[in-house]
């Protein structure tokens with residue numbers, strides 16, 4: 001069976017958006033608009049799997065929306081909304097909680113990392129997060145999901161859930177004439193030189209909103225001076241840049257900066273090394289500062305302008321939510337019939 005091609009992805013309103021979110025996700029979101037119908041979601045229900053201050057959460061939902069628009073996502077041609085406005089996400093997530101197996105969730109590395117040592121004290125939501133993520137995607141029967149490398153495992157779980165639902169309910173799906181399969185197996189889109197941007201302080205740790213050191217990341221709202229300072233202070237090793245990609249092996253910090261440069265410039269790492277191979281970090285970093293400030297400066301100032309108009313942002317989210325809900329409600333009517341719920 002062929003499904004209508006559709007892109008879905010989400011970003012959590014959990015703090016400062018950074019270069020990893022931009023290169024690993026948002027830049028891809030923008031590019032896919034030409035080829036697909038896209039749904040981009042501010043996943044506020046995922047955010048509260050760890051404690052969020054309510055006033056800060058609201059601010060952050062609007063800021064992520066502003067970032068989407070500032071980066072070039074068109075909320076008129078595509079759909080931009082926040083997750084909690086479409087209750088069908090939670091509804092399908094419950095059904096998926098009953099499809100997913102404990103053994104599958106026990107393997108999720110994000111839960112292990114985020115729960116840390118005090119696992120008994122983690123929220124049930126943090127554990128069940130991947131089932132909600134599967135529902136986010138599948139409530140729109142989306143076929144393609146652009147994400148960073150860190151979400152690969154969750155996407156595989158979403159495929160497992162889709163497949164098990166299709167199998168468990170195969171007879172019911174066929175009897176209702178909805179078959180042979182009800183849910184597509186969503187494909188991850190994880191490509192390019194910056195699918196996993198690393199911390200500027202430690203090339204073995206992912207750049208993340210939750211890192212306590214602000215010097216570990218470049219925020220989308222950082223001004224040119226801050227970007228310059230952070231890149232100049234970024235950890236490196238003493239050797240000059242290598243001439244080919246093989247020379248980046250076992251040099252995680254060098255690999256990271258070259259990957260960032262390549263992604264920002266729209267080049268491959270090999271092309272960047274063709275230009276900078278043999279150069280010292282000081283001159284490479286100076287070029288990177290110029291490139292990063294040039295790309296991020298306009299995004300940051302447009303974000304700051306947009307968040308000053310919360311009424312506009314909220315209108316975008318409301319309009320997107322209404323259009324998203326029309327699709328999601330349709331899916332849920334079928335799902336309820338498939339599962340055997342009585343409905344109005």
Ligand code: ATP
Pocket residue numbers: 010011012013014020021022023024025146147148149150151194195196197198206207208209210
């Ligand atoms: P948190 O620490 O709250 O989980 P986060 O920085 O991981 O925040 P998310 O909202 O969880 O951000 O992820 C949004 C998107 O950004 C996802 O597609 C994710 O894969 C991508 N992403 C996050 N961090 C990176 C990174 N360091 N490199 C590339 N992509 C990333």
Ligand code: MG
Pocket residue numbers: none
């Ligand atoms: Mg994350």
